[in-house]
Amino acid sequence: MQKEKVWKEIVRELGKDLDQTSLSSWFSSLKLKSLDKNTIVIEAPNRFVFDWVKHHYQDKLLRAAKGVVGKNIKLQYDINPGQGLEPDGPVRPGSLQAPAPIPGKKTRRPHPGLNPKYTFDNFVVGRSNQFAHAACLAVAENHARNYNPLFIYGGVGLGKTHLLNAIGNHLYQHNPRKKIICSQAEEFLNDMIHAIRSEKIDAFRKCYRKECDVLLMDDIEILAGKERTQEEFFYTFNYLYSAGKKIIITSDKFPKEMTTLEERLRSRFESGILVDIQPPEFETRLSIIKDKAKKDQIFIPDNVAMYMAERIKSNVRKIEGCLIRLSAISSISGSPITEELVEEVLHAILDDDETRLTPEKIIKVVSSYFKVKVSDLKSAKRNRKYTVPRHIAMYFCRELCKMSFPEIGSFFGGRDHSTVIHSYRKIGIEKNTQIEISRHLDALKRKLRVVD
Numbered sequence: 001m002q003k004e005k006v007w008k009e010i011v012r013e014l015g016k017d018l019d020q021t022s023l024s025s026w027f028s029s030l031k032l033k034s035l036d037k038n039t040i041v042i043e044a045p046n047r048f049v050f051d052w053v054k055h056h057y058q059d060k061l062l063r064a065a066k067g068v069v070g071k072n073i074k075l076q077y078d079i080n081p082g083q084g085l086e087p088d089g090p091v092r093p094g095s096l097q098a099p100a101p102i103p104g105k106k107t108r109r110p111h112p113g114l115n116p117k118y119t120f121d122n123f124v125v126g127r128s129n130q131f132a133h134a135a136c137l138a139v140a141e142n143h144a145r146n147y148n149p150l151f152i153y154g155g156v157g158l159g160k161t162h163l164l165n166a167i168g169n170h171l172y173q174h175n176p177r178k179k180i181i182c183s184q185a186e187e188f189l190n191d192m193i194h195a196i197r198s199e200k201i202d203a204f205r206k207c208y209r210k211e212c213d214v215l216l217m218d219d220i221e222i223l224a225g226k227e228r229t230q231e232e233f234f235y236t237f238n239y240l241y242s243a244g245k246k247i248i249i250t251s252d253k254f255p256k257e258m259t260t261l262e263e264r265l266r267s268r269f270e271s272g273i274l275v276d277i278q279p280p281e282f283e284t285r286l287s288i289i290k291d292k293a294k295k296d297q298i299f300i301p302d303n304v305a306m307y308m309a310e311r312i313k314s315n316v317r318k319i320e321g322c323l324i325r326l327s328a329i330s331s332i333s334g335s336p337i338t339e340e341l342v343e344e345v346l347h348a349i350l351d352d353d354e355t356r357l358t359p360e361k362i363i364k365v366v367s368s369y370f371k372v373k374v375s376d377l378k379s380a381k382r383n384r385k386y387t388v389p390r391h392i393a394m395y396f397c398r399e400l401c402k403m404s405f406p407e408i409g410s411f412f413g414g415r416d417h418s419t420v421i422h423s424y425r426k427i428g429i430e431k432n433t434q435i436e437i438s439r440h441l442d443a444l445k446r447k448l449r450v451v452d
């Protein structure tokens, strides 16, 4: 993978710790000069930036670099005044350039309020998101006047923000005079509070009402329970709506589920069209992985792409994070991208909760695999149809959850710990002597590792 991508990922990691101003003031002028197994060399445009970054951000930078390329990495710096910025000149905070235009047929600069990376072209369509995609495209192409407002609902990392920006980018590319506002609902809330405090509420209203042909409002769920902001949004909404302006809203909850949403706002949201995005199914996940790998020039063998698609079930953002890290680690260590490497990376990026196995999950997965009921596994039934899955589930509780034998016994309907020890030992032996048992164990291990 190119150095630029590793650097971009490090900066993204830093973004979790730093605000946007610090990031753009200091890190936009740095470059990754080189990287090998042990060292990353960072190039600063002048001594001032070098001193500042080293003095203020060394620890954070190192932590971010370790997060991306591995624990044993060290940082070195180099100063290169020929890098493009004024040598030793002052560094202007916030002087980050607007992102470069999207290469391709259109040369128009991107809209400053939109993320140019998110377009319809690079959105992979599958069963899980086809309606949302079609509705967004129809709105962007002006085919659907009555799709107003368009309300996009879906879980985290499934492409809501992507589609919202794709609508904005499409509209803007076709009609640059359109006044588009793309805002997080949280921004709306903060702007409003600020406007009230500084007695500029008229200017705030003018901005959202008069200066707007298309309102793209992301993550509206944040307004739940915030009455004053809801009220302000309600009037903004009505103003735009009755003037025939487009309103597109995203949320991780359906209007009905937002219990502290005022009724009048809820009925407004429901008055247009609601589309949802479901977690992508296997084929879509695989296409997304292949698409992104191709775009980023990362070589992923087919079996590994399939393995990733099996392992990461419900969050496209995590698929992306995993790909970037895989490629960073493999380019530094020179090792190929394998299923084992995927496993390592997943453990580093997924939350504990997502990788942690629980006895509940084990018993659920085992019972559905053997097509028996959970209650049968916990029961005293002694038919082989139940004892084999029961013993296997107990074995996994010990091996993968490190539960004690008495804990396992009580989880499986109050059995004595000596019974559990017997079952555990039995499977321990049979996995080496009975091919069928070892096949079941392998298949189940794969299923148990699935993240959802």
Ligand code: ADP
Pocket (backbone or CB within 6 Å): 118, 122, 123, 124, 125, 129, 154, 155, 156, 157, 158, 159, 160, 161, 162, 163, 288, 316, 317, 320
């Ligand atoms: P959300 O807003 O729903 O939390 P995002 O729109 O931020 O999710 O998506 C997370 C990441 O996954 C983004 O980088 C986005 O480009 C990518 N992504 C999500 N769905 C798709 C898809 N169907 N095709 C391509 N990329 C996708």
Ligand code: MG
Pocket (backbone or CB within 6 Å): 160, 161, 162, 218, 219
């Ligand atoms: Mg989002």
